[in-house]
Amino acid sequence: MISVLRGLGRAGLGFFERLGRGHVFLFYSLLGVPAGLYRIHLLLTQVYMAGVLSLVIIVVSGFFVGMVLGLQGYNTLVDFGAEESLGILVALSLVRELGPVVAALLFAGRAGSALTAEIGLMKTTEQLAAMEMMAVDPLKRVVAPRLLAGVLAMPLLAAIFSAVGVYGGYFVGVGLLGVDEGAFWAQMQSSVDFHDDIMNGVIKSFVFGFTVTWIAVFEGYDTVPTSEGISRATTRTVVNSSLAVLGLDFVLTALMFD
Amino acid sequence: MDTNRGSEEPLVTIRGLSFSRGARKIFDEVDMDIARGKITAIMGPSGCGKTTLLSLIGGQLRPDAGSVRVDGLEVPQLSRRELLQLRKRMGMLFQSGALLTDLSVFENVAFPLREHTGLPVPIIRDLVLMKLEAVGLRGARDLMPSELSGGMARRVALARAIALDPMMIMYDEPFAGQDPISMGVLLRLIHLMNEAMGVTSIVVSHDVKETASIADYVYVLAEGKIVGQGTPEELKKSPSKWVRQFMDALPDGPVHFHYPAPAYMEDLLSGEDR
Numbered sequence: 366m367i368s369v370l371r372g373l374g375r376a377g378l379g380f381f382e383r384l385g386r387g388h389v390f391l392f393y394s395l396l397g398v399p400a401g402l403y404r405i406h407l408l409l410t411q412v413y414m415a416g417v418l419s420l421v422i423i424v425v426s427g428f429f430v431g432m433v434l435g436l437q438g439y440n441t442l443v444d445f446g447a448e449e450s451l452g453i454l455v456a457l458s459l460v461r462e463l464g465p466v467v468a469a470l471l472f473a474g475r476a477g478s479a480l481t482a483e484i485g486l487m488k489t490t491e492q493l494a495a496m497e498m499m500a501v502d503p504l505k506r507v508v509a510p511r512l513l514a515g516v517l518a519m520p521l522l523a524a525i526f527s528a529v530g531v532y533g534g535y536f537v538g539v540g541l542l543g544v545d546e547g548a549f550w551a552q553m554q555s556s557v558d559f560h561d562d563i564m565n566g567v568i569k570s571f572v573f574g575f576t577v578t579w580i581a582v583f584e585g586y587d588t589v590p591t592s593e594g595i596s597r598a599t600t601r602t603v604v605n606s607s608l609a610v611l612g613l614d615f616v617l618t619a620l621m622f623d
Numbered sequence: 624m625d626t627n628r629g630s631e632e633p634l635v636t637i638r639g640l641s642f643s644r645g646a647r648k649i650f651d652e653v654d655m656d657i658a659r660g661k662i663t664a665i666m667g668p669s670g671c672g673k674t675t676l677l678s679l680i681g682g683q684l685r686p687d688a689g690s691v692r693v694d695g696l697e698v699p700q701l702s703r704r705e706l707l708q709l710r711k712r713m714g715m716l717f718q719s720g721a722l723l724t725d726l727s728v729f730e731n732v733a734f735p736l737r738e739h740t741g742l743p744v745p746i747i748r749d750l751v752l753m754k755l756e757a758v759g760l761r762g763a764r765d766l767m768p769s770e771l772s773g774g775m776a777r778r779v780a781l782a783r784a785i786a787l788d789p790m791m792i793m794y795d796e797p798f799a800g801q802d803p804i805s806m807g808v809l810l811r812l813i814h815l816m817n818e819a820m821g822v823t824s825i826v827v828s829h830d831v832k833e834t835a836s837i838a839d840y841v842y843v844l845a846e847g848k849i850v851g852q853g854t855p856e857e858l859k860k861s862p863s864k865w866v867r868q869f870m871d872a873l874p875d876g877p878v879h880f881h882y883p884a885p886a887y888m889e890d891l892l893s894g895e896d897r
Binding site for chain 2: 487490491492494495496497498499500501502506
């Protein structure tokens with residue numbers, strides 16, 4: 366019994382210690398962001414790595430998610446003779462929820478894991494230590510541009526996901542199932558509010574982008590410098606950031622759409 | 624560098640240095656002086672804390688007690704900014720080379736220059752080519768680190784370490800795992816850097832013969848203490864059992880062949896599963 370309590374206590378202390386370290390790490394990384402803005406090529410490289418290279422998975426997934434929404438939505442709406450509202454259903458589902466959330470989950474799996482593995486390997490091969498010895502702060506040179514790139518890339522990826530998803534829904538609904546094209550677009554246009562729906566989705570994706578990238582770079586930087594350590598850190602990045610995205614989504618939705 | 628010559632005060636002064644990792648004492652009240660413009664070797668068996676000592680001098684680790692002064696500055700008490708300023712005057716050659724794997728050989732050597740000098744591109748190019756020429760790898764400037772052999776990677780890392788013309792260079796096991804040719808090349812380079820530029824060199828190594836051939840002064844570390852010191856000639860004659868075991872590569876002595884364990888017979892007959 367005592368040993369169970371002790372184990373619990375140790376796990377709790379370990380958790381809070383890591384949480385604290387993560388925040389200190391974030392603080393010093395954010396201090397490096399303004400300097401990072403001056404070195405635009407570093408930032409652009411990272412936007413390319415995190416954003417552009419994630420495009421394929423985002424576009425393909427977005428299209429399929431949109432198609433499934435179109436199919437499921439049509440089958441439900443047609444029972445009530447409301448299939449013309451398919452455009453609203455597809456657009457609102459994507460812009461409010463699925464776009465930011467699914468794009469963030471994919472981003473965590475594609476870009477987040479890559480970030481953790483890259484930084485973890487840099488630590489394992491002493492590249493970060495070498496930078497420190499060359500009087501270059503790795504938090505400024507390596508972490509800050511990646512953090513900023515993740516925060517910038519994520520909303521764009523979520524927007525692309527939603528846009529492609531709408532076309533996926535259009536393709537199934539209008540193209541294959543015969544929903545009226547004019548009604549599909551017109552109803553969508555009249556019901557989707559720029560501020561309440563689109564902007565809230567954008568805010569969500571900013572928050573998710575920040576959270577996922579923070580977890581990814583911290584896990585990489587905090588890796589135990591062995592191959593097993595990198596493997597654990599990469600797994601932790603995907604698991605923790607996915608859980609964080611889903612948890613935060615609930616909180617944000619409750620705040621935004623009450 | 625001229626600042627290294629003509630001054631009697633040691634560049635690095637270590638007094639009463641203690642450092643532990645967990646319960647294990649790595650250093651216990653160690654005193655050491657690294658003379659300016661000389662090659663000082665730090666030798667000792669694997670795991671005796673040689674690399675840790677370099678990390679303490681470079682300020683990557685903080686000692687539990689004692690003082691580490693580099694060029695008059697107390698390293699553990701420096702602010703982060705002061706530490707970075709000091710590190711611009713220190714070069715370090717990591718055992719693995721630690722080249723930045725996403726940059727070419729040229730860009731690796733240019734890295735500290737681009738980060739710290741703000742020099743125009745043509746001058747940086749000339750400087751990089753000069754440093755690469757010094758290590759014989761000017762022709763390899765477009766290769767990526769993955770295309771280099773271990774010895775070449777270390778030479779590139781050396782070119783990078785001297786990019787900012789440091790006052791001292793710390794070499795962490797520069798000869799480990801090298802074939803005789805690259806070992807010879809590295810020995811010559813370390814000697815040359817010291818001769819030509821007057822750079823203070825600290826060579827951490829367990830390759831006794833090679834290191835002793837270029838070192839001006841040698842410290843032998845074991846079990847957290849300095850067990851021998853002097854010029855290579857003095858050490859060759861040293862009666863200390865520690866120094867003898869290390870210099871003559873004896874398998875058993877004060878450093879035991881066996882890791883501490885219960886009595887052999889007792890262990891075999893204990894009936895435990897593992």
